[in-house]
Amino acid sequence: MNRLLLLLTCLLVVVNALAGTIRGRVVDATTGQTVIGATVQIDNTNFASVSGLDGSFIIKNIPVGSYRIRISYVSYQTLFRDFVLNRDGETITLDLPLETETSREITEVTVKAKRDGSGDQTARDLERNALQVTNIVSGRTIELSPDLTVANVIQRVSGISIERNSNGDGQYAILRGMDKRYNYTLVNGVKIPSPDNRYRYVPLDIFPSELLDRLEVYKALTPSMEGDAIGGAINMVMKDAPDHPTVLANLATCYSELFMNRPFVHFDAKQINSQSPYEQFGNQYSTRFADFNKASSTYTSQSPPPNLIGSFAIGNRFFDQRFGIMLAGSLQNTYRGSNSLFFNGDVVDTLRGITLNKQSERQYSELQTRYGLHAKMDFRINRDGGPENNKIQWFNALISLTNQQIRETKSTELGIGGFDPVLGNATLGFETRSRLTKQKIYTSTLQGTHQLTPIFGVTWSAVYSLATNEVPDQTNISLLGIRTNFVETRTTVQDGARRWEHNSDTDLAGYLNLNLKTTLAGIDVEWMAGGLFRDKQRTNFYNNYTIRPANPFAKYGVDFTSYNQIVYSVQNPLGSVASALNYDATEQTTSGYLQFRTTDRPLEVTGGVRIEHTNQGYAMKFPIGEDQPTGSQIYTDVLPSLHVRYRPNVRTNWRLSYFRSLNRPGFFEIVPYRIVNEEYQERGNPNLKRALANNIDLRYEFFPRPLEQFMVGVFYKGIQDPIEYTLQKDAIRGQDLYYGPGNFGNATNVGLELDAIKYFRQWGIKANYTYTNSSITTPKSKRIRNAQGDLQTITVNQTRSLYGQSAHVANLSLLYKNSEHGWDGQLAASYTGRRINTVSQFVNNDLYQKGFVQMDASLEKRFGRASAGNSSSGFLLFIKANNLLNTPTEIFINNQSSRNSDVPNQDVSGKTLIRRDFYQRSYVLGVRYKL
Numbered sequence: 014m015n016r017l018l019l020l021l022t023c024l025l026v027v028v029n030a031l032a033g034t035i036r037g038r039v040v041d042a043t044t045g046q047t048v049i050g051a052t053v054q055i056d057n058t059n060f061a062s063v064s065g066l067d068g069s070f071i072i073k074n075i076p077v078g079s080y081r082i083r084i085s086y087v088s089y090q091t092l093f094r095d096f097v098l099n100r101d102g103e104t105i106t107l108d109l110p111l112e113t114e115t116s117r118e119i120t121e122v123t124v125k126a127k128r129d130g131s132g133d134q135t136a137r138d139l140e141r142n143a144l145q146v147t148n149i150v151s152g153r154t155i156e157l158s159p160d161l162t163v164a165n166v167i168q169r170v171s172g173i174s175i176e177r178n179s180n181g182d183g184q185y186a187i188l189r190g191m192d193k194r195y196n197y198t199l200v201n202g203v204k205i206p207s208p209d210n211r212y213r214y215v216p217l218d219i220f221p222s223e224l225l226d227r228l229e230v231y232k233a234l235t236p237s238m239e240g241d242a243i244g245g246a247i248n249m250v251m252k253d254a255p256d257h258p259t260v261l262a263n264l265a266t267c268y269s270e271l272f273m274n275r276p277f278v279h280f281d282a283k284q285i286n287s288q289s290p291y292e293q294f295g296n297q298y299s300t301r302f303a304d305f306n307k308a309s310s311t312y313t314s315q316s317p318p319p320n321l322i323g324s325f326a327i328g329n330r331f332f333d334q335r336f337g338i339m340l341a342g343s344l345q346n347t348y349r350g351s352n353s354l355f356f357n358g359d360v361v362d363t364l365r366g367i368t369l370n371k372q373s374e375r376q377y378s379e380l381q382t383r384y385g386l387h388a389k390m391d392f393r394i395n396r397d398g399g400p401e402n403n404k405i406q407w408f409n410a411l412i413s414l415t416n417q418q419i420r421e422t423k424s425t426e427l428g429i430g431g432f433d434p435v436l437g438n439a440t441l442g443f444e445t446r447s448r449l450t451k452q453k454i455y456t457s458t459l460q461g462t463h464q465l466t467p468i469f470g471v472t473w474s475a476v477y478s479l480a481t482n483e484v485p486d487q488t489n490i491s492l493l494g495i496r497t498n499f500v501e502t503r504t505t506v507q508d509g510a511r512r513w514e515h516n517s518d519t520d521l522a523g524y525l526n527l528n529l530k531t532t533l534a535g536i537d538v539e540w541m542a543g544g545l546f547r548d549k550q551r552t553n554f555y556n557n558y559t560i561r562p563a564n565p566f567a568k569y570g571v572d573f574t575s576y577n578q579i580v581y582s583v584q585n586p587l588g589s590v591a592s593a594l595n596y597d598a599t600e601q602t603t604s605g606y607l608q609f610r611t612t613d614r615p616l617e618v619t620g621g622v623r624i625e626h627t628n629q630g631y632a633m634k635f636p637i638g639e640d641q642p643t644g645s646q647i648y649t650d651v652l653p654s655l656h657v658r659y660r661p662n663v664r665t666n667w668r669l670s671y672f673r674s675l676n677r678p679g680f681f682e683i684v685p686y687r688i689v690n691e692e693y694q695e696r697g698n699p700n701l702k703r704a705l706a707n708n709i710d711l712r713y714e715f716f717p718r719p720l721e722q723f724m725v726g727v728f729y730k731g732i733q734d735p736i737e738y739t740l741q742k743d744a745i746r747g748q749d750l751y752y753g754p755g756n757f758g759n760a761t762n763v764g765l766e767l768d769a770i771k772y773f774r775q776w777g778i779k780a781n782y783t784y785t786n787s788s789i790t791t792p793k794s795k796r797i798r799n800a801q802g803d804l805q806t807i808t809v810n811q812t813r814s815l816y817g818q819s820a821h822v823a824n825l826s827l828l829y830k831n832s833e834h835g836w837d838g839q840l841a842a843s844y845t846g847r848r849i850n851t852v853s854q855f856v857n858n859d860l861y862q863k864g865f866v867q868m869d870a871s872l873e874k875r876f877g878r879a880s881a882g883n884s885s886s887g888f889l890l891f892i893k894a895n896n897l898l899n900t901p902t903e904i905f906i907n908n909q910s911s912r913n914s915d916v917p918n919q920d921v922s923g924k925t926l927i928r929r930d931f932y933q934r935s936y937v938l939g940v941r942y943k944l
Contacts (some may be wrong), residue, residue, distance in 0.1 A: 014689070016885050021668055026264050028462075030567060031226070031679070031818050032073070032074040032076060032077075032101075032102070033075050033076075033077060033098035033100075033101070033102065033103040033104065034071065034072065034073045034074075034075065034103075034104040034105070035055075035071070035072050035075060035082070035096065035098075035104070035105045035107065036069070036071040036072070036104065036105075036107075036926070037069070037072065037105075037106050037107035037108055037109055038064070038067070038068045038069045038070070038108050038109070039051040039064040039068050039070065039084055039086070039109045039111060040068060040109070040110050040263075041089075041109060041110070041111060041113075042110035042111055042112045042113075043112075043113065044118075045721050046422050046718065047064070047067060047068025047069075047341070047718045047719055048064060048086055048089070048861075049065070049066060049068060049134070049719065050063060050069055050086065050613070050832055051063065051064040051070075051084055051086040051111070052083065052084070052085050052086065052091075053070045053072065053082065053083075053084050054082070054083045054084075054085075055072065055075070055080050055081070055082050055083075056080070056081045056082070056083055058080070060072050061073055061833075062833060063832040063833045065772070065774035065775050065830070065832070066652045066720060066772035066773075066774065066775065066776075066777050066828075066830055067718060067721075067772045067773060067774055068135060068718065069774050070404060070821065071774075072275050074205065074459070074691070075098060077098045077099065077100065077101065077103075078097070078098060079095070079096075079097045079098075080095070080096055080097070080098070080225045080621040081093055081094070081095050081096075082094050082095075082096060082107070082109075082776070084111065086111060089111035089112065089113060090111065090112045090113070092110075092111055092112070094109065094746045098253070099659045102768075103911065108424060108884055109889040113487060117394065118602065119866075125212065126157060126356075128208045129595060130142050130152055131151055131152025131153055131156075131225075131226040131227055131252075132152070132153050132824075133151045133153055133154060133720050134720060135151060135227070136149040136150065136151035136154070136227055136942070137149075137716060137721075137722060138416035138719075139227075139229075139722060140714070140722070141666060141714065141716050144610065144656055144658075145231060145232070145233040145234070145235055145237055145619070145670055146231075146232040146233040146646060146668055146670055146710045146712055146726065147229060147230065147231055147232065147233075147657050148170045148171060148172075148229075148230045148232070148768070149227055149229050149230070150166060150167070150169065150170060150227060150228040151227050152225055152226045152227050152252075154169075155225055155227075155228065157224075157837055157839055157871055157873065158222075158839065158841070158869075158871060159841060159869035159870055159871040159893040159894065159895055160222055160869070160893075160895075161216065161221065161222060161322065161841070161893075161937070162182060162183065162218045162219075162220060162221060162222055162344060162383075163217045163218075163220040163222055163225070163228065163249060164182065164184055164186065164216075164217035164218040164220075164711040165182060165183045165218075165219075165222075166222050166228060166842055167183070167186050167217065167228060167230070167247065168186075168824070168843050169779075169826070169841065169843070170228075170230050170429065170781075171724075171764050171766050171767070171768040171782070171783055171824070172188060172189045172232070172764070172779035172781075172783040172785075172822065173186055173187065173188055173189075173230070173822070174187045174817075174822050175187065175217075175818055176193065176817070176846075176847075177718075177882020177902060178218060179351055179353075179377050179379065179385040179418070179420075179930075180349035180350055180351055180377060180379050180381075180932060181349070181351060181437070181902070181930070181932030182218050182349070183217065183218060184216050184218045184255065185214060185216060185217065186217060186228070186247060187244070187818070187819075188232070188244035188245040189232065189244055189728060189730075189740075189762065189764055189766075189785060190244075190762055190764065190782070190785035190814075190815060190817070190818030190819065191243055191244030191245075191246065191730070191815070191818075192244075192737075192817040192818075193214045193242060193594065193764065193817070194212060194213070194676060194679070194736065195243040195244040195676050195704075195918070196214065196215075196243075196244045196245055196246065196247060197213070197215075197239065197241060197242050197246050197247070198215040198217070198246075198247050198248075198249070199246060199248040199249065200248075200249050200251065200410055200456055201248075201249075201250060201251055201458065202248060202250075202407050203408075203456065203458050203474065203478075203522075203524075204239060204477050204520075204522075205454055205456050205478050205480070205520075205549075206454070206478050206479070206480040206482055206518035206519070206549065207480055207518060208452035208453060208454055208480040208482040208518070209482065209517075210514060210516045210553065210681070210792055211483070211484045211679060211681040211682075212679040212681065212682075213612065213677070213679045213680075215454075216415070217454070218383075219412050219413075219414040219452055219454065220249060220344035220385065220412055221324070221345055221384065221385045221412075222322035223263060223326075223341070223385075224249075224251055224252060224324075224341050224342075224343055224387050224410075225249055225251060225252070225341045225936065226250045226251060226252050226253055226472040227250045228247070228248070228249060228250070229247070229248040229249075229250060229402070230245055230246075230247055230248075231245055231246040231248065232245045232246075232710065232712050232728070233245075233654075233656065233670040233672055233708065234652075234654060234674055235608060235619060235621075235654060235656065236541075236607065236620070236621035236622055236623045236652075236654055236671075236674045237526065237541055237543070237606055237608050237621075237623075238603070238623075239545070239625075239677050240604070240625050240650065240652040240672075240673070240674050240675055241674065241676060241677055242674055242676075243674050243675070243676050243706040243730060243732065244702065245549055245789065251337060251341070251387045251389065251390060251408065252326055252328070252339050252341045252387060252389070253328075253337075254328050254329075254330060254337025254338055254339040254391055255328045255329065255330065255339070255391070256330050256331070256334060256337075257327045258328075258329045258944065259326065259327065259329065259339075259582045259944065260325075260326070260327055260389070260814070260826040260942070260943070260944040261324075261325060261326040261327075261357055261615075261941070261942065261943050261944075262323075262324070262325050263322070263323060263325070263939060263940075263941045263942075264322070264323045264939055264940055264941075264943070265303070265321075265322040265323070265326040265937050265938060265940070266319045266320055266321060266322065266938060266939065267319070267320040267322060267347065267893075267935055267936055267937035267938065268319055268320060268351060268933070268935065268936055269320075269348060269350070269932075269933055269935040270933040270934045271349075271350050271351070271716040271931075271932065271933035272317050272348065272350070274933075275352075275376065275853060276314040276315055276316060277314070277315060277316065277317040277348055277350070277378045278312050278313070278314050278376075278378040278419045278421065279312070279313055279315075279378060279380055279417060280309060280310075280311055280312055280313070280419065280447050281307060281308050281311065281418065282308070282380075282415075282417045283308075284308035284740060285308050285309055285449055285485050286305070286306055286308075286484050286485060286486050287483065287485045288485070288513065289486075289511075289513040289556045289558075289588060290304045290305075290555075290558075290588070291556050291587065291588045291590055292513070292556075293508075294583050295919060296587070296590070297587075298586075298587075299556060299586040299587070300306060300583050300586045300587070300588065300865055301583060301586075302555065302560060302580065302581045302582060302583055302924040305486070305511055305558075306486075307308045307577040308486075308491060309414065309449075309486045309487075309488035309511075309593075310576045310577040310579075311575070311577045311776075312419065312445070312447070312575070312576065313924075314320045317348035317380075319346075320345075320346060320348055320937075321344070321345075321346045321347075321349040322344070322345045322346075322347070322937065323343070323344050324341070324342060324343040324344070324938065325341065325342055326339065326340070326341040326342075327339070327341075328340065328341075329847055334393070335392060335393045335394075336390070336392050336393075337389075337390070337391050337392075338388075338389070338390050338504065339387075339388070339389045340386075340387075340388050341385075341386070341387045341388075342384070342385065342386045342387070343383075343384060343385045344383070344384045345381070345382070345383040345384070346380075346381070346382050346383075347380075348378075348380055348381075348873050348934075349377075349379045349380075349935075350376070350377045350378045350379055350932075351375075351376075351379055351820075351930045351931060351932045352374075352375070352376055352377075352379045352929065352930070352931045353373075353374070353375035353376070353377065353929065353930045353931075354368045354372070354373070354374060354375075354918055354926075354928065354929045354930075355372070355373040355375055355927070355928045356372055356373070356554075356916075356926060356927050356928070357369065357370060357371040357372075357373070358370055358371075358913075358925075360672070364918040365909040366630045366858070366906065366925060367582040367858060367906055367908075367913075367925055369427055369911065369913050369916050369919075369925070370426065370427050371424050371425065371426055371427060371429055371442075372424065372425045372440075372916070372917065372918070373422050373423065373424040373425075373849050374422070374423045374424075374627055374759065375420055375421065375422045376420070376421045377415055377419070377420050378419045378421075379417065379418045379419075380416070380417040380543070380589070381414065381415070381416050381417075382413075382414070382415040382416075383413070383414045383415075384412075384637060385410070385411065385412045385413070386409075386410070386411045387408075387409070387410045387411075387693070388408075388409045388410075388477075389406065389407070389408050389409075389896075390405055390406070390407045391405065391406040392404065392405045392406075392619070396836055400462035400468075400604075402462070402463075402631050403462070403463050403464060403531070404456075404461070404462045405459075405460070405461050406459075406460045406461075406462075407457075407458070407459050407460070408456070408457070408458040408460070409455075409457045409458075410429050410454070410455070410456050410457075411453070411454070411455045411700030412453065412454045412455075413451070413453045413454075414451075414452045414453075415449070415450070415452075416448075416449070416450045416451075416597050417448075417449055418446075418447070418448045418449075418450070419445065419446070419447050419448075420444075420445070420448075421445050422442075422443070422444040422445075422446075423441060423442070423443055424441065424442035424443075424444070425440070425441060425442075425496075426439060426441075426442075427916055428549060429585065433911065434613065437618070438495075438496055438497055438498070438516070439495070439496040440493075440494075440495060440496075441493070441494040441495060441496055441501060442474050442491065442492070442493055442494070442495055443491065443492040443493075443503055444489065444490065444491045444492075445489075445490045445495050445576060446487070446488070446489050446490075447487070447488045448484060448487045448488075448587050449483075449484065449485060449486070449487075450482070450483070451481075451482070451483040451484075451485075451796050452480075452481070452482050452483075452485050452517060453479075453480070453481045454478070454479070454480045455478065455479045455480075456476065456477070456478040456479075456874055457476070457478070457743050458473045458475070458476045459474065459476075459479045460472070460474045460475075461473050461474075467530075468521075468529060468530040468531070469527075469528065469529050469530075470527075471526070471527055471528070471874070472524075472525075472526045472528070472933075473523075473524060473525050473526070474522075474523070474524040475522075475523055475524075476520065476521070476523070476524070477520070477521060478519070478520040478522075479517065479518070479519050479520075480517065480518040481515070481516070481517045481518075481823075482514075482516050482517075483514070483515040483729075483838055484512070484513070484514040484515065485513055485515070486511055486512070486513060487510075487512040487513075487514075488509070488510070488511055488512075488577050489509050489510040489512075489859045490509045490579070491506075491507035491508065491509055492504075492505065492506055492507060493505040502568070503568065503569035503570075504566070504568060505565055505566060506562035506563070506564070506565050506566075506567050506579055507565075508559060508560065508561050508562070508584075509559075509560045509562075509581065510557060510558065510559055510560065510629055511557070511558045511560060512555075512556070512557040512931045513554070513555070513557075514553075514554065514556075516551065516552060516554065516593075517551070517552050518549065518550075518551050519549070519550045519551075519922070520547055520548070520549050521547070521548045522545060522546065522548075523545060523546050524543070524544075524545045524548040525543045525544060525545070526541055526543035526777055527540075527541065527542050527543055528540070528541055529541075530804075535610065535677065535816055536611055536613055536728065537612045537613055537740070538609055538611055538612070539609070539610045539611075539612060539771065540607075540608070540609050540610075541606075541607075541608040541609075541610075541621075542605075542606065542607050542608070543605070543606060544603070544604050544605035544606060544695055545602070545603075545604055546600045546601070546602070546603050546642070547600075547601070547602045548599075548600075548601055549599065549602070550597075550598075550599055551598040551599070551600075551680050552596075552597050552598075553594060553595060553596050553597075553598070553599065553680075553681070554594075554595055555589070555590070555592055555594035555595055556589060556590050557588065557589040557592075558584075558585060558588050558589070559583075559584040559585055559589075560581035560582065560583055561581060561582050561584050562579060562580070562581055562584055563580040563581060564580070567579065570623065581716075583681060587815070588643070589685075590634075590635065591635040591637065591639050592635065592637065592686070593633055593635075593676075593684050593685055593687065593697065593740055594684075594686050594688070595634040595635060596631050596632060596633045596634060596680075596684050597631065597632050597634070598630065598631040598632075598684075599628075599629070599630055599631075600627065600628065600629045600630075601626075601627075601628045602625065602626070602627055602628075603626045603801050604623060604624060604625040604626065605623070605624055606621060606622065606623040606624070607621045607622060607739050608620070608621035609621055614660055615659055615660045615661055616658075616659050616660075616806070617657070617658045617659075617660070618656070618657050618658075619655075619656040619657075619658075620653075620655035620656065621653070621654065622651060622653045622654075623652040623653075623654070624649065624650070624652070624653075625649070625650050625652065625675070626648075626649045626650075627646070627647065627648055627649075627650075627703075628645065628646075628647050629645065629647075629677065629678075629680075629683075630643065630644060630645030630646070631643065631644055631645075631680060631684050633684065633685075636686070637687075641933075644685075644699050645682065646678070646683065646703075648703065650673075650675050650703075650705070651673075652672070652673045652674060652675070653671075653672075653673055654670070654671060654672035655670070655671050655672075656668070656669070656670045656671075656672075657669045657670070662738040664715060664717060665713075665714065665715050665716075666712075666714040666715075666835055667711070667712075667713055667714075667759065667783050668710065668711065668712045668713075668714065668726075669710070669711050670708075670709065670710040670711075670896075671708065671709050672708050673705070673706065673707055673708070674705075674706050674708060675703050675704060675705050675706070676703060676704040676705075676706075676736060677703050678698075678701045678702070678736065679753070681697065682697055682698060682700065682701055682736075682754045683697060684697045684699070684703050685697050685698075686697050687751075694750070694751040694752065695751060695752045695753060696752070696753040697753065698750045698753055698754050699734065701754050701755065701756065702734050702756050703734070704732055704733065704734050704735050704736050704756070705732070705733045705734065706730050706731060706732045706733065707730070707731045708728070708729070708730050709728065709729045709730075710726060710727075710728045711726060711727050711728075712724060712725070712726030712727075712766075713725050713726065717752070718772070720770065720772060720777075721770050721771055721772060722767070722768065722769065723769045723770075724766070724767070724768040725765075725766070725768075726765070726766045727763070727764065727765050727766075728762075728763065728764050728766070729761070729762070730761065730762040730763070731759070731760075731761055731762050732760040732761070732762065733759055733760075734756040734757075734758075734759075735757055735759075735760040735789060735815070735907055736755070736756060736845075737751065737752055737754070737755065737789065737791065737815070737816050738752060738754050738755075738816070738852065738853060738856030739752070739753075739755060739757075739791060739852040739854065740825075740852065740853060741753060741755065741854065745933065750854055757789055757790065757791045758789070758790060758791075759789075760787060760788060760815060761787065761788050762785065762787040762788075762790035762815060762818070763785070763786055763787075764783060764784055764785035764786065765783065765784045766781070766782075766783045767780075767781060767782045767783075768780075768781040769781070772828075774826065775829060775830055775831050776827070777827075777828035777829075777830070778826070778827060778828070779824070779825070779826040779828065779865045780823075780824065780825045780826070781784065781824050782821070782823040782825065783821070783822045783823070784820060784821060785818055785819065785820060786814070786820060787814045787815040787818045788812055788813075788814065788815075789813060789814070789918045790810050790811065790812045790813075791810070791811065791813070791817055791852070792808050792809070792811075793809055793810070793811045793853070793854065793855060794806055794807075794808060794854050794855050794856070795807050795808070795809050795855065795856045796855070809840075809856060811856050811857075813849065813852075813859065814848070814849060815849075817848055818847050818848055818849070819845050819846035819847065819848040819864070820847070821844065821846035822844065822845055822846060822862070823843070823844040824841070824842070824843050824844070825841070825842050826839055826840065826841040826842070827839070827840045827841075835874055835875030835876065835877075835889075836872075836873075836874055836875075837872070837873045837874075838870075838871065838872040838873070839869045839870065839872075840868070840869075841868070841870065842866055842867070842868050842869075843866070843867050843869075844864065844865070844866050845864060845865060845867075847861050847862065847863060847864045848861065848862050849861055849862075850862040851904075853866070853906075857907065857908065858906055858908075859906070859907075860904050860905070860927055861904065861906070861907060862902065862903065862904055863902075863903040863904070863905060865900045865901075865902070865903070865923070866898065866900060867896060867898065867900050868896070868897040868898045868900075869894060869895045869896065869897065870893070870894045871891065871893045871894070872891065872892050873889050873890065873891035873892075873941070874889065874890045875887055875888070875889045876888045876889070876890070887942070887943065888940060888941070888942050889938055889940065889941040889942075889943070890936050890939075890941075891937075891938075891939055891940070891941060892936070892937065892939075893936070893937040894934075894935075894936050895934065895935045895937075896932055896933070896934050896935065897934060899931065899932070899934055901929050901931045901932075901934055902928070902929070902930040903921075903928070903930075904926075904927045904928040904929075905921060905924040905925055905926050905927055905928050906924065906925040906927060907923075907924060908923070908924070908925060913925060
């Protein structure tokens with residue numbers, strides 16, 4: 014036996030010794046850029062390889078002999094090269110330059126551009142050639158990422174962090190430390206309204222990522238762009254009509270670990286009344302409790318079924334490529350939630366910090382149904398003028414997110430007489446809130462591009478957009494109880510509430526752009542002039558009914574066994590419609606611009622000026638006290654900008670940008686509303702002014718290979734009258750505190766961004782890091798003890814960072830791609846540093862979100878051998894895993910009072926924990942088909 018093993022070992026050594034290796038790189042013969050995915054085949058053998066992410070290939074264990082190698086890729090001439098392996102163990106290195114097929118060059122390059130419009134190489138080319146500082150996420154990167162929504166995708170971009178919703182998904186983007194209010198959102202380059210019932214900014218979790226060709230983030234504005242973005246602009250480019258038949262289908266299921274440990278609680282949202290009794294029966298109707306149906310108070314607990322995720326895309330061109338159509342859709346039906354720990358407290362004096370008086374345990378159960386439909390048609394009017402010179406396009410998109418949420422809360426009173434950790438005695442509170450939220454965005458754009466002469470062209474757009482938000486019959490049910498010897502009893506039914514809200518935002522807009530090419534002093538200059546007019550109409554409805562139990566001493570399990578059996582009386586039969594929350598608002602925006610661009614290399618300059626005129630106003634449907642029933646703000650802003658790009662070679666850019674921009678108040682913010690929330694009172698500010706900012710960028714960009722990049726940049730923002738939400742003191746009733754928006758002097762924001770992508774054959778690394786430092790000074794209250802020992806409140810100024818700004822934001826992704834065997838994988842980590850979550854009224858009591866790392870992963874396997882340049886066709890099996898580290902969201906105050914030493918769960922040294930949310934891991938398993 015030992016002799017046989019020795020013989021086999023020797024034979025293997027001899028075989029390997031008689032084998033050689035060929036390695037090299039496939040490049041474009043003209044540009045020198047690497048070619049990715051080219052097929053490298055040795056004729057008349059089974060030896061083959063595919064060029065990797067850096068264009069390299071390697072074929073091992075080739076016997077000694079003479080061979081011919083063949084290299085092929087779409088749009089290139091097939092290259093043949095002879096080589097000879099003369100001796101054992103020899104390694105031959107070949108650089109293989111591919112020549113473009115001259116007979117098919119124009120047609121195939123066009124096909125390739127359409128096919129790869131969502132490819133990584135297209136994204137890098139667009140970044141390199143952009144007029145301003147830009148970052149782009151390709152459709153292919155989105156497809157491979159672990160993310161299902163645009164909000165989660167955008168967190169991978171340098172300088173961007175996200176705010177999460179109650180189930181842990183991203184919802185809003187914070188660009189370069191500038192809060193979500195300082196950014197705007199585009200679909201195919203056109204601004205869309207927000208379904209949010211208060212603000213302008215668009216919740217990005219409403220958009221399924223499968224509909225996108227790419228995601229563009231503009232960090233600097235040119236004169237031709239709307240000027241109300243201090244942080245930046247987010248453009249979602251939807252799937253485009255292809256030049257060849259395209260079919261894509263995607264079907265997956267997923268599950269959250271959260272509901273392996275507790276049940277999912279839900280209600281029948283289909284039975285909810287969409288209108289309040291006031292809307293159903295008229296403004297004089299006296300509402301009875303019997304007018305409310307029981308759907309919102311009838312709860313069922315069970316293990317949720319598996320989630321369902323699906324998408325499709327179908328497109329082609331007809332009539333000699335003149336007419337193109339793309340239809341894409343997505344559906345996501347997911348069961349989400351979180352487990353939360355929440356504390357309330359009072360500030361006795363500033364030095365001793367906050368004293369906690371209540372601990373709440375919250376469980377969220379949410380059924381999210383998200384769908385999107387996108388249709389694009391385009392018609393190329395004339396063949397002879399070129400496909401892009403005379404074209405009509407029509408974009409339509411409908412996006413919807415329905416969220417059925419139940420929040421169950423159990424509260425424990427802390428302090429004297431509240432909680433006994435030894436005996437387990439406590440005063441308890443129980444609250445269940447059921448809420449149905451339905452948000453929709455519809456946008457339709459008719460657009461024309463006409464090159465009337467070789468030097469003069471016109472583009473125009475007519476846009477209709479509608480955003481709606483409905484929250485029908487939100488129901489709050491509250492009970493008091495006690496815990497005695499660790500046994501809980503629900504003893505008293507408290508007042509509850511039934512609330513209806515809905516709002517709509519309608520935009521009618523027209524865009525016109527004129528383009529002229531000229532030569533000045535021997536320099537080629539492209540001129541653009543144009544403008545837009547937008548008419549925005551907003552309506553807001555609010556009605557709230559307070560309900561009181563007929564038997565406040567009814568006991569759970571004795572007098573009733575489910576919440577829908579509790580009988581209430583309506584305390585305000587007409588509802589609370591006489592509120593500032595019922596209003597109509599309008600905004601007319603008129604703007605014009607003049608822009609120039611020099612096109613001579615190596616120095617290119619883009620600049621000009623934009624003028625925006627705003628007429629914004631509101632009309633309250635009911636007069637409230639002394640508040641004015643109408644109000645308006647009218648102002649005009651001049652917004653210059655200048656962008657310089659120096660290109661010493663095709664792979665390198667130096668960019669220097671300046672632009673001036675603004676941030677308008679939201680409609681809701683300037684209405685003199687007052688809301689009494691669970692923890693605080695909230696008010697509007699009719700005197701709120703717009704914020705203005707001067708922005709400067711300097712960035713170095715290097716693109717060594719088609720998929721690789723290295724970028725480093727610095728930025729500065731000087732902001733006049735920044736808008737922040739703070740806890741403020743009533744100027745008339747000094748003891749009354751409220752939460753509301755205000756302008757606070759001047760603020761600065763400076764930062765550094767690093768962004769790199771590097772590939773090593775089958776492996777790749779994507780990394781970015783952003784350091785941001787902002788500063789704003791706002792008034793704060795400070796409680797001190799005077800000489801007599803009595804508490805005294807004084808006002809001082811405190812300098813802090815801007816709301817939502819993290820000093821450190823970073824992303825690191827490890828990529829793997831094996832085109833030959835069809836594997837594609839990614840392990841992605843995102844770090845968001847500490848940031849202010851809520852601005853406190855008191856000095857040194859701001860609420861901070863703790864820095865955290867989130868880890869996600871994805872893997873896909875293609876079945877069937879790929880053809881050259883078309884490695885993504887066929888069937889694929891994929892898996893995505895989110896929140897692998899089960900990272901919680903933690904909110905705290907940077908001090909710890911000795912008064913909280915006996916409070917449970919205060920386990921962070923030197924800090925007072927205010928909130929901790931756990932979301933658990935979630936997994937997606939699916940199959941994808943591409944043709």
